[in-house]
Amino acid sequence: MAFRTPHFSSFAVGYNLISFKDIPVGAWYESAVTFLAARDITTGTGGGNFSPDTILTRGQFMVMLLRAYGIDPDASSVDNFADAGNTYYTNYLAVAKQLGIANGIGNNQFAPDKEITRQEMFTLLYNALTVIGELPEGNAGKKLSDFSDASQIAFWAKNAMTLLVETGTVSGSNGKLAPTDSTTRSEMAQVLYNLLTK
Secondary structure: OOOOOOOOOOOOOOOOOOOOOOOOOOOOOHHHHHHHHHOOOOOOOEOOEOOOOOEOEHHHHHHHHHHHOOOOOOOOOOOOOOOOOOOOOHHHHHHHHHHOOOOOOEOOEOOOOOEOEHHHHHHHHHHHHHHOOOOOOOOOOOOHHHOOOHHHOOHHHHHHHHHHHHOOOOOOEOOEOOOOOEOEHHHHHHHHHHHHOO
């Protein structure tokens, strides 16, 4: 077992099984969701549910992404996005802005309640992994040009999508990457799970 800690102390290995009423046994995302929930990366949507088919928002993704990699929110920041508000994602957006993980959509806006697209998700993920020095390595034998919709990828997402495809982190579906499609909570869980368990 390997783990990171910012201090010396005594540690114990524990087993924290968390299940959700709306996650069917054997679902393709079951292992991913239970893995993230056991580590407090996600707490579900309330009432014992995870809502796997619900579209993920940009604010929700940022919180889960930073929790997944142990990046603490910044409660003292005076520099945040103008639309960060005062809610569960506010301090996460502050640290994401400070570290350069998120640059927003322009005019100092992040649009936290807007649905997140796949290319936005992968770009934010790429930025976070760059900051902490954990970009995936390897060559899965795939290129962007292998996908029929590669031309739909925005210029700002090209570097992220290229690396994640070439390392096998992103595999697409039916020969497509669907960069402008929205992302569901179950899809997000599977991407983070794949990276965290590599």
